[in-house]
Amino acid sequence: MTTTNIDYDYLLKFLVLGDSGVGKTCLLYQYTDGRFHTQFISTVGIDFREKRLVYNSRGRRHRIHLQIWDTAGQERFRSLTTAFYRDAMGFLLIFDLTSEKSFLEITNWLEQLRMHAYSEDPDVVLCGNKCDLLQLRVVSREQVSALAERYRLPYIETSACTGANVQQAVELLVGRVMERIENAMCNRELSLLMTQSRCLPNLVFGPELVRLGEPGASHDVSESTRRNCNC
């Protein structure tokens, strides 16, 4: 599959991570469809949802094509491959507020990210999902705050069921990644990721980041990196 309809300024790829059952797939559908789906037919190995949005920053309007990848159930078998992490620019790391185990696993997921993401310090938004289940909640805000502070992660409580904070969580990550991109000319790892055409499992995409109106710009980021970089 190739991305053909290039009427956007940036193509961003995110990954949703977290233990099985925390609500990753529901959260993703809630974000793209505005609905809480309770049943899924998942194509093993390839699951992603897409959405267009506009990001305004520094007096400029950026059209973003957002592609959010789901684990398609592979996390259940701890079988996520290195390739799965490789191309993502940002990560939504999700646990279930009603499952202490899923919260304790967050440090393992962070370790996976540190090993496999394009940078040792990628943009991550931590989401405590199922915040609608007040009576069943077992993870306290204090517990999460301590962890979020330790790893310097932004934290947000979401409900894929009611839709609470779902859009905010994704947009918080968009903001972080876009900020990094806007400052990226000095960031070697990100500019490499942005310029190379990559493969995700079973799929081939065009350049990670395409800027319109600047012919050849997607191939010239390394060059512009050198021109704009003061470090």
Ligand SMILES: Nc1nc2c(ncn2[C@@H]2O[C@H](COP(=O)(O)OP(=O)(O)O)[C@@H](O)[C@H]2O)c(=O)[nH]1
């Ligand atoms: N009450 C409630 N249930 C949720 C929420 N998100 C997911 N679920 C339920 O949790 C279960 C697992 O959700 P799913 O999205 O398949 O989890 P995944 O394995 O992480 O993709 C399903 O039964 C969902 O209906 C939520 O925010 N609130």
Ligand SMILES: [Mg+2]
């Ligand atoms: Mg799922």
